[in-house]
Amino acid sequence: MIKISPSVLAGDLSCLADEVGRLAAAGADMMHLDVMDGIFVTNLSFGMPVIECLRKHTDAVLDVHLMIDRPERYVERFLAAGADILTFHYEACEDSAATLDLIRSKGRRAAISIKPKTAAEEIFPLLDRCDMVLVMTVEPGYGGQSMIPEMLDKVRAIRKEADRRGLKLDIQVDGGINAENAPSAVEAGANVLVAGSAVFKAENMREAIDKLRGK
Numbered sequence: 001m002i003k004i005s006p007s008v009l010a011g012d013l014s015c016l017a018d019e020v021g022r023l024a025a026a027g028a029d030m031m032h033l034d035v036m037d038g039i040f041v042t043n044l045s046f047g048m049p050v051i052e053c054l055r056k057h058t059d060a061v062l063d064v065h066l067m068i069d070r071p072e073r074y075v076e077r078f079l080a081a082g083a084d085i086l087t088f089h090y091e092a093c094e095d096s097a098a099t100l101d102l103i104r105s106k107g108r109r110a111a112i113s114i115k116p117k118t119a120a121e122e123i124f125p126l127l128d129r130c131d132m133v134l135v136m137t138v139e140p141g142y143g144g145q146s147m148i149p150e151m152l153d154k155v156r157a158i159r160k161e162a163d164r165r166g167l168k169l170d171i172q173v174d175g176g177i178n179a180e181n182a183p184s185a186v187e188a189g190a191n192v193l194v195a196g197s198a199v200f201k202a203e204n205m206r207e208a209i210d211k212l213r214g215k
Helices: 013-025 048-055 075-081 096-105 120-129 149-164 182-188 205-212
Strands: 003-006 031-036 062-067 085-089 109-114 132-136 170-174 192-195
Touching: 003 031, 003 205, 013 031, 013 048, 013 205, 031 048, 048 062, 048 075, 075 085, 075 096, 085 096, 085 132, 096 109, 096 120, 109 120, 109 170, 120 132, 120 149, 132 149, 149 170, 149 182, 182 192, 192 205
Parallel strands: 003 192, 031 062, 062 085, 085 109, 109 132, 132 170, 170 192
Antiparallel strands: none
16 A cells, blocks of 8 residues: 655645645645754754644644654654654664664654665664665755655665565655656555655645555
8 A cells, every 4th residue: 555645844834733634634644744953954844842732733643754863862752742653864873773672662663764875785684673664765854856766776675675574664755756756666665655745736635645646
């Protein structure tokens, strides 16, 4: 099953709860929340207080993507704020294995992400600790970029390794995903698609989400 996780940064943040409600009504499977600290990436977004407030207004799955330095410092606080899925970057974490284990020990889904310059094979030793792997298909930090097609080779490599080991692993792609390139991402082995502009700039959100699913 293909799951769609729209990136709410592409929406109107002045009425975030309403935007999440619109997405849920349009059939989104989860809500992608990008947390950026201005250190690991050069952009800033929002943090735990926003997620905590949003959690009070929705029962949607909150797919929280930490683009922050040393994310292990904040894992428990983001989980307490209401994250259902917590993704952090392999490149930013001092002990990825322990961080994945901590997230799962709290009953939440644990995910690790890799940037375009990081080889897929670097995270193979961690796959049995992951519920999901996020392959960035652009350099993280800003929306509106075009997908780097070569990143789908990483998706193929991770899916092949997961299948070889019998792991039930979600593979998420994030960056420049739209109705035109979504089929290629799915063919490569991705089953969770993050899309921002492709959903929020569409005249009809439900149709946009359906197109991403290939309907």
